Amino acid sequence: MPRLLVVHHSPTPSVVSLTDAVVAGASDDAIDDVEVVVRAALEADADDVVAADGIVLGTPANFGYMSGALKHFFDSVFLQVGGALSDDGSAAGADGGRKPYGLYVHGRYDTAGAVRSVESIVGALPWRRAAPVLEVLGDVGRADRESAYELGGTLAALVMR
Numbered sequence: 001m002p003r004l005l006v007v008h009h010s011p012t013p014s015v016v017s018l019t020d021a022v023v024a025g026a027s028d029d030a031i032d033d034v035e036v037v038v039r040a041a042l043e044a045d046a047d048d049v050v051a052a053d054g055i056v057l058g059t060p061a062n063f064g065y066m067s068g069a070l071k072h073f074f075d076s077v078f079l080q081v082g083g084a085l086s087d088d089g090s091a092a093g094a095d096g097g098r099k100p101y102g103l104y105v106h107g108r109y110d111t112a113g114a115v116r117s118v119e120s121i122v123g124a125l126p127w128r129r130a131a132p133v134l135e136v137l138g139d140v141g142r143a144d145r146e147s148a149y150e151l152g153g154t155l156a157a158l159v160m161r
Helices: 013-026 046-051 068-077 112-122 142-159
Strands: 003-008 035-040 054-060 099-107 127-129 134-137
Touching: 003 013, 003 046, 003 068, 003 142, 013 035, 013 054, 013 099, 013 134, 013 142, 035 046, 046 068, 054 068, 054 112, 054 142, 068 112, 099 112, 099 142, 112 127, 134 142
Parallel strands: 003 035, 003 054, 054 099, 099 127, 099 134
Antiparallel strands: none
């Protein structure tokens, strides 16, 4: 059965509501035979990533960057899941498989730095962005939750066989 992994850091009610909507969308009745595995960023490991056919990442924007928990996730799994480094140790473009991923970010005033930081790391993994990044500023409204639901559904539909 195809597996969609949702890796998130949801320390606030705003991010929790987006995470819940992503999971609900991925678990929609119209999505057949996809296992949705939800892991907090500090609990997810390389085995979770390797076993997944697609990934959704969720984070708040903290001081212009992704959350420390999501950064820890990347630090912990990067090389084990196919991350590519150049000769000087910096992230390099990845070759090989193209696992679909999606990203949602919540910020009070800005999300650009958090999105940029995630995409710079993911660009060195054998993944491909399969949906537009969901960037939510301020209070999470109904339209934001609907967009998160659609993000989860889209990624789940992409991993269906």
